[in-house]
Amino acid sequence: MVDYNSVYTLEGVTRTKITGEEKTQLEAKRKAVADNSANKKLELIKEFRLEKLKETDWYSNSDVTMPDNIKNFRKKMRDIPQDFDSSKYDELLNRDSNGNLTHSIWSKP
Amino acid sequence: MSYIGVPPVSGDFVVLDAITTSATASYTLQRNSGNFVPESANHMLVSLNGSIQKPNSSFTVSGSTITFSEALTSSDSIDFILVLGNVNAVGVATTVSDSAITKAKTNFVSSGTGYTGTGLDIKGNGSANGRLGLLCSAGSHGVAIESPDHSAGQSYTMKLPDNQIAADKFLKVKSISGSGNTAIGQLEFASAGGTYEKLLSGSASSSVNHDFQNFMDTSKYRMYMALFTDVVSAGTNERLDLQFIADTSVQNGSHYWGSVLGQRSSNTQYTNGYESETQGKGGIGLVMNSANAGNYLFNIINSPNQQDFGNNVFGTNWGYNSSYGDYAFANFTIGYNHSANNTGIRIVESGNNATTFDYEIYGILK
Numbered sequence: 001m002v003d004y005n006s007v008y009t010l011e012g013v014t015r016t017k018i019t020g021e022e023k024t025q026l027e028a029k030r031k032a033v034a035d036n037s038a039n040k041k042l043e044l045i046k047e048f049r050l051e052k053l054k055e056t057d058w059y060s061n062s063d064v065t066m067p068d069n070i071k072n073f074r075k076k077m078r079d080i081p082q083d084f085d086s087s088k089y090d091e092l093l094n095r096d097s098n099g100n101l102t103h104s105i106w107s108k109p
Numbered sequence: 110m111s112y113i114g115v116p117p118v119s120g121d122f123v124v125l126d127a128i129t130t131s132a133t134a135s136y137t138l139q140r141n142s143g144n145f146v147p148e149s150a151n152h153m154l155v156s157l158n159g160s161i162q163k164p165n166s167s168f169t170v171s172g173s174t175i176t177f178s179e180a181l182t183s184s185d186s187i188d189f190i191l192v193l194g195n196v197n198a199v200g201v202a203t204t205v206s207d208s209a210i211t212k213a214k215t216n217f218v219s220s221g222t223g224y225t226g227t228g229l230d231i232k233g234n235g236s237a238n239g240r241l242g243l244l245c246s247a248g249s250h251g252v253a254i255e256s257p258d259h260s261a262g263q264s265y266t267m268k269l270p271d272n273q274i275a276a277d278k279f280l281k282v283k284s285i286s287g288s289g290n291t292a293i294g295q296l297e298f299a300s301a302g303g304t305y306e307k308l309l310s311g312s313a314s315s316s317v318n319h320d321f322q323n324f325m326d327t328s329k330y331r332m333y334m335a336l337f338t339d340v341v342s343a344g345t346n347e348r349l350d351l352q353f354i355a356d357t358s359v360q361n362g363s364h365y366w367g368s369v370l371g372q373r374s375s376n377t378q379y380t381n382g383y384e385s386e387t388q389g390k391g392g393i394g395l396v397m398n399s400a401n402a403g404n405y406l407f408n409i410i411n412s413p414n415q416q417d418f419g420n421n422v423f424g425t426n427w428g429y430n431s432s433y434g435d436y437a438f439a440n441f442t443i444g445y446n447h448s449a450n451n452t453g454i455r456i457v458e459s460g461n462n463a464t465t466f467d468y469e470i471y472g473i474l475k
Contacts, residue, residue: 001318004173004463005319006313006314007320007322008309008313008319008321008322008468010308010309029461030460033460033461094436099431099433099435
């Protein structure tokens with residue numbers, strides 16, 4: 001893959017190929033990003049999980065009895081990291097054409 | 110007795126070479142040994158044997174040949190032949206044929222400075238201002254340069270720009286000499302005035318690092334506005350990040366602190382705070398593909414006299430994020446906790462993927 005740098009000055013624009021040590025460093029940065037991909041996905045999953053938990057937090061009020069299906073739903077949310085390894089993250093993050101998460105675990109009872 | 114009437118101050122008055130008579134009526138007229146063609150016989154004073162001869166009666170002229178009404182002899186004497194030239198041709202303009210005076214015949218020499226030393230004046234007529242017309246090639250249309258009204262009392266001089274002409278530039282008074290209504294202004298082709306001065310703009314070709322160098326001038330600009338639109342990345346749900354550049358050296362130390370606060374279309378907030386990172390984060394990640402390009406606005410302050418966070422950014426980005434399935438925007442701040450004489454910025458995608466975009470960078474004048 002050929003990569004370029006562009007330099008813009010008041011005098012004009014120059015574009016040069018990235019080679020040598022700079023190319024090596026770029027590939028290393030990209031590898032680090034790729035290696036961290038699973039962590040970033042897990043962060044997103046936890047973010048979505050937190051949103052779902054917040055939606056059902058009101059069941060925890062002292063004057064409300066939390067139904068069992070909500071208890072189960074919240075437990076499944078908390079157990080996502082142990083129930084799904086990184087090979088399942090893309091399934092968990094998949095969305096339909098309307099931008100909705102498609103995995104059944106996100107379906108609130 | 111002095112001359113009676115208006116003296117013919119203009120004209121070509123020539124005494125021709127002397128002619129030696131012989132037994133013939135015709136002689137060649139010469140001036141300085143070269144044949145001479147008078148305008149007509151009426152333009153000539155010919156004295157023969159002490160008597161002035163009547164034109165077209167006592168003599169006629171054809172080309173450079175004068176012919177007397179009868180043959181002379183060697184004992185006759187042509188005392189002189191004075192040719193008056195075409196005395197009216199220049200002295201009385203009404204007799205000059207239209208278009209008769211060509212540019213080669215003019216010589217308008219200026220002297221001194223200001224309007225009083227001009228080589229050519231286009232005068233008003235007492236009611237209309239002086240105007241210089243410039244006609245189209247057919248002469249059927251034209252434009253004019255007109256003097257200010259008399260009541261304005263202006264006698265300034267505009268010196269045309271002393272720098273190279275270029276597209277998108279405006280005429281600006283660069284400097285003046287003198288003062289008041291007789292000042293002399295030196296013009297230049299300058300960038301548009303006002304608060305915002307466009308410094309860089311164009312469409313960026315696909316590149317990993319986009320280095321905008323040496324556009325910062327703290328003597329002229331308070332801050333800079335960098336706008337990146339139609340941003341397309343080879344990555345997905347990444348964002349454009351910023352690093353400062355000092356001269357050509359990218360400032361990639363752990364000097365960037367910042368915070369991001371955004372809102373997603375699912376009515377959910379997005380936040381991200383960080384300290385001591387190697388680049389400033391330009392908001393929320395965006396899908397940034399051809400169908401859903403990203404947009405970024407960086408407002409950049411470069412205050413080299415400040416030590417900590419003297420260089421900082423406030424900005425906004427907006428677009429679609431496919432991880433969230435949301436359209437989103439985020440405001441962000443980037444503080445550069447370091448002292449450097451920064452002169453430019455590097456724009457790099459957070460995943461180090463190649464990006465393309467349209468860019469415009471403005472300097473906001475002090």
